[in-house]
Amino acid sequence: MKLKILLSLSILLAAASSQAQDSLAIRKIYDEALVNGQAYDNLHYLCKNIGQRISGSANAQKAVDWSKKLMDSYGFDHVFLQEVMVPHWVRGDKEVAKIIDGSKEIPVPICALGMSVATPKEGVTAQVIEVQSLAELKTLGESAIKGKIVFFNRPFDPRFIETGRAYGAAGDQRFAGPSVAAKYGAVGAIVRSLTEIIDDYPHTGTTMNGDIKIPAAAISTKGANLLSEILKKSPGTKFYFKQNCEQLPDVLSYNVVAELKGSENPNKFITVGGHLDSWDLAEGASDDGTGVMQSLEVLRILKTVGYHPKNSIRAVFFMNEENGDKGGQKYAELAAKNKEEHIAAIETDEGGFTPRGFGFTGLSTAALKGVVQNWKPLLEPYDADKLVAGGGGTDIEPLKTAVPSIVLIGYLPDSQRYFDLHHTAKDVFENVNKRELELGSAAMASLIYLIDQHGF
Amino acid sequence: MKLKILLSLSILLAAASSQAQDSLAIRKIYDEALVNGQAYDNLHYLCKNIGQRISGSANAQKAVDWSKKLMDSYGFDHVFLQEVMVPHWVRGDKEVAKIIDGSKEIPVPICALGMSVATPKEGVTAQVIEVQSLAELKTLGESAIKGKIVFFNRPFDPRFIETGRAYGAAGDQRFAGPSVAAKYGAVGAIVRSLTEIIDDYPHTGTTMNGDIKIPAAAISTKGANLLSEILKKSPGTKFYFKQNCEQLPDVLSYNVVAELKGSENPNKFITVGGHLDSWDLAEGASDDGTGVMQSLEVLRILKTVGYHPKNSIRAVFFMNEENGDKGGQKYAELAAKNKEEHIAAIETDEGGFTPRGFGFTGLSTAALKGVVQNWKPLLEPYDADKLVAGGGGTDIEPLKTAVPSIVLIGYLPDSQRYFDLHHTAKDVFENVNKRELELGSAAMASLIYLIDQHGF
Numbered sequence: 001m002k003l004k005i006l007l008s009l010s011i012l013l014a015a016a017s018s019q020a021q022d023s024l025a026i027r028k029i030y031d032e033a034l035v036n037g038q039a040y041d042n043l044h045y046l047c048k049n050i051g052q053r054i055s056g057s058a059n060a061q062k063a064v065d066w067s068k069k070l071m072d073s074y075g076f077d078h079v080f081l082q083e084v085m086v087p088h089w090v091r092g093d094k095e096v097a098k099i100i101d102g103s104k105e106i107p108v109p110i111c112a113l114g115m116s117v118a119t120p121k122e123g124v125t126a127q128v129i130e131v132q133s134l135a136e137l138k139t140l141g142e143s144a145i146k147g148k149i150v151f152f153n154r155p156f157d158p159r160f161i162e163t164g165r166a167y168g169a170a171g172d173q174r175f176a177g178p179s180v181a182a183k184y185g186a187v188g189a190i191v192r193s194l195t196e197i198i199d200d201y202p203h204t205g206t207t208m209n210g211d212i213k214i215p216a217a218a219i220s221t222k223g224a225n226l227l228s229e230i231l232k233k234s235p236g237t238k239f240y241f242k243q244n245c246e247q248l249p250d251v252l253s254y255n256v257v258a259e260l261k262g263s264e265n266p267n268k269f270i271t272v273g274g275h276l277d278s279w280d281l282a283e284g285a286s287d288d289g290t291g292v293m294q295s296l297e298v299l300r301i302l303k304t305v306g307y308h309p310k311n312s313i314r315a316v317f318f319m320n321e322e323n324g325d326k327g328g329q330k331y332a333e334l335a336a337k338n339k340e341e342h343i344a345a346i347e348t349d350e351g352g353f354t355p356r357g358f359g360f361t362g363l364s365t366a367a368l369k370g371v372v373q374n375w376k377p378l379l380e381p382y383d384a385d386k387l388v389a390g391g392g393g394t395d396i397e398p399l400k401t402a403v404p405s406i407v408l409i410g411y412l413p414d415s416q417r418y419f420d421l422h423h424t425a426k427d428v429f430e431n432v433n434k435r436e437l438e439l440g441s442a443a444m445a446s447l448i449y450l451i452d453q454h455g456f
Numbered sequence: 457m458k459l460k461i462l463l464s465l466s467i468l469l470a471a472a473s474s475q476a477q478d479s480l481a482i483r484k485i486y487d488e489a490l491v492n493g494q495a496y497d498n499l500h501y502l503c504k505n506i507g508q509r510i511s512g513s514a515n516a517q518k519a520v521d522w523s524k525k526l527m528d529s530y531g532f533d534h535v536f537l538q539e540v541m542v543p544h545w546v547r548g549d550k551e552v553a554k555i556i557d558g559s560k561e562i563p564v565p566i567c568a569l570g571m572s573v574a575t576p577k578e579g580v581t582a583q584v585i586e587v588q589s590l591a592e593l594k595t596l597g598e599s600a601i602k603g604k605i606v607f608f609n610r611p612f613d614p615r616f617i618e619t620g621r622a623y624g625a626a627g628d629q630r631f632a633g634p635s636v637a638a639k640y641g642a643v644g645a646i647v648r649s650l651t652e653i654i655d656d657y658p659h660t661g662t663t664m665n666g667d668i669k670i671p672a673a674a675i676s677t678k679g680a681n682l683l684s685e686i687l688k689k690s691p692g693t694k695f696y697f698k699q700n701c702e703q704l705p706d707v708l709s710y711n712v713v714a715e716l717k718g719s720e721n722p723n724k725f726i727t728v729g730g731h732l733d734s735w736d737l738a739e740g741a742s743d744d745g746t747g748v749m750q751s752l753e754v755l756r757i758l759k760t761v762g763y764h765p766k767n768s769i770r771a772v773f774f775m776n777e778e779n780g781d782k783g784g785q786k787y788a789e790l791a792a793k794n795k796e797e798h799i800a801a802i803e804t805d806e807g808g809f810t811p812r813g814f815g816f817t818g819l820s821t822a823a824l825k826g827v828v829q830n831w832k833p834l835l836e837p838y839d840a841d842k843l844v845a846g847g848g849g850t851d852i853e854p855l856k857t858a859v860p861s862i863v864l865i866g867y868l869p870d871s872q873r874y875f876d877l878h879h880t881a882k883d884v885f886e887n888v889n890k891r892e893l894e895l896g897s898a899a900m901a902s903l904i905y906l907i908d909q910h911g912f
Contacts, residue, residue: 031615034614034615159486159491161486161838196891354810382617383617416889420889433873434652435614439617
């Protein structure tokens with residue numbers, strides 16, 4: 001009995017000293033991020049000296065070259081590229097759109113949805129039919145829709161606390177709406193921008209083409225409200241829009257990867273990543289310049305504080321998240337091919353806002369309970385202790401099939417401002433806060449430290 | 457035994473059903489805030505149609521008149537003014553400052569600190585002595601300081617996670633620095649702006665005058681870095697600045713108060729408030745337009761969802777928080793005089809940023825534990841569940857003396873962006889996010905609901 005008590009006590013003491021050690025290590029990580037952080041300056045370079053970098057573009061290649069050079073400059077154990085073929089969609093000239101209310105023509109801000117086809121050269125003009133859902137198309141049927149422009153106008157539901165959920169609840173209109181409208185004979189589709197904010201900025205984003213392709217564009221929320229209002233008074237209102245976007249042949253591009261080699265398990269990996277490509281309307285600052293620069297910063301911090309990981313740790317700049325996910329697929333394919341063991345992957349693609357915590361997919365209830373019990377107190381002083389079930393990201397999702405045992409983790413920054421900027425001309429460096437960005441890097445570096453030290 | 461079990465069970469069931477009822481009530485509060493919120497539009501009016509409203513100014517009076525009218529329009533049970541005499545400090549002409557490095561004169565951005573005196577008409581020119589702390593003044597002594605301009609240049613410590621702590625750690629330079637420098641014979645004081653951000657905006661704020669008054673100004677962080685750099689190379693560098701701020705006679709002003717009458721305890725009060733006055737460099741949007749508009753919104757929400765409070769609930773727009781605290785003192789004085797019983801007071805004066813939670817002062821450890829146990833799960837779905845010891849605010853602080861049993865509560869929004877804007881020309885409406893503002897109102901309305909229902 002005595003021995004048992006002594007053993008329990010020594011386990012308890014060991015646990016306490018391990019907690020104290022972890023606590024010190026995390027404080028060191030945060031100090032490095034907040035005192036000597038480089039993510040903000042790196043992001044500035046990416047945004048201002050390279051700028052938009054849609055997959056397949058010359059700018060995307062510039063971003064790859066610069067990223068590789070930047071990683072090389074930090075002296076990590078290994079920096080390499082992964083070849084991947086990506087789509088190359090181009091927007092062409094600035095889109096034009098008007099509401100035609102009898103003899104009145106009112107210009108409204110639109111932008112072609114990513115992967116959409118062009119209108120005929122002279123544009124498309126047709127009567128508008130407003131719907132709130134895809135289901136409504138079925139009810140209306142071909143007779144009501146044929147020859148018309150379908151206007152998807154279901155707004156964001158403001159009652160969701162996390163704005164990502166409002167995005168999820170409205171997103172089918174952009175992603176699938178145009179292709180479904182095409183089936184019923186629509187000649188074009190206009191989708192309310194996926195945001196709660198009411199302003200003049202249209203939000204682009206991928207639309208999925210079906211067998212029949214019709215031109216599809218996003219309209220600003222102010223434009224959508226105006227169109228809806230006019231339609232109520234004049235149901236015969238027409239809409240005109242013109243865009244000459246184009247799908248060019250696929251292009252060879254790259255994921256860019258930096259690695260700290262594991263001292264005990266070099267073939268076991270913990271990945272942190274975001275996507276290097278962006279939409280073409282601005283600088284891709286919050287989507288996802290912040291994510292890639294935070295991921296790189298995680299590695300820089302761990303190396304700088306002199307941490308020698310047991311497992312290999314990678315920062316991955318994925319290519320083509322926005323309109324194809326080819327980079328994420330390639331990373332998983334190579335992981336399987338090279339028989340890599342992957343413990344966990346964290347994705348940061350929800351902006352560089354103030355940290356809230358992490359969402360976990362692939363942990364048992366008991367394992368998640370353990371994570372909450374042991375790690376929450378360590379992250380609480382940094383306000384990054386929301387540890388919840390569910391999470392991941394588009395780029396790391398394919399790893400789940402390649403390595404079923406992997407734990408996928410979504411970094412959760414505060415979500416309130418993200419969809420004000422997402423996929424718009426407003427997604428610029430000036431809308432990123434330095435400290436918020438740095439705190440995110442530190443939170444992810446801390447979690448990786450804990451996973452590397454203790455596993456799940 | 458059986459009876460005991462049945463009783464325990466019925467207590468458990470009652471608790472569960474009360475939790476469920478609370479949960480529904482809070483959901484209703486959030487829905488009203490997020491779907492029909494009026495705080496953002498009200499703040500827009502205050503910022504754009506009234507603007508800066510420093511105590512004693514005509515604009516402060518305009519703000520009082522409009523606030524009273526706005527409160528009247530909501531049909532609360534009682535709306536009234538509390539008379540209070542406030543200081544009336546005016547900035548005068550735009551300040552001018554230059555670093556004089558031999559024959560080179562380099563203009564730098566400064567602004568007079570609130571309550572400071574003017575320079576002589578021709579300005580003041582003197583050699584500069586840079587210090588990092590007030591203690592350093594003592595070490596240097598009168599011989600080193602006499603006839604010079606003291607330059608307080610201790611920066612924000614970026615390692616604090618909550619930026620308010622960095623403000624606290626650097627704030628003595630602004631508040632007390634100039635008066636201490638005056639004692640040693642300095643002819644002026646220049647204080648590094650209280651912020652971590654490196655830019656061209658000087659941050660004003662109150663400085664405390666001693667017996668000897670010298671002109672004191674804040675210099676932008678970029679200006680401070682430049683001055684410090686030049687001083688390292690040329691210790692004989694001089695500084696010139698000119699300001700003609702002035703202290704005018706005190707003015708009659710007002711706290712503006714709205715009240716929902718308690719159905720059970722009309723003489724017991726729960727207060728929520730912010731301050732209506734602002735600094736004069738911008739619109740006082742985040743300091744503290746957001747706070748007053750959130751406080752009003754709390755009452756509007758509770759009234760609109762049909763909640764009939766047991767205790768009286770007040771929204772208070774305090775006057776003169778920035779340079780005198782006269783409104784807060786008056787509110788406490790009248791509370792004592794009128795024998796009001798005050799259960800709790802919440803202050804919102806840290807910006808309208810995304811909610812984190814609340815800090816409590818005046819709760820026993822056991823009572824705080826109860827609050828955490830019972831209310832944290834209710835606030836968790838709204839990411840407003842950081843419930844910690846310590847908190848309050850300048851306006852409600854005097855209530856503690858007037859009503860010792862009161863619980864003082866500080867609303868804790870995320871702190872990362874506050875000191876980028878605080879007391880500068882950047883504190884404008886455009887730097888407030890609608891949803892973040894609304895979530896704050898809802899969090900405070902929810903907490904007030906819980907306090908009103910259950911007490912502590």
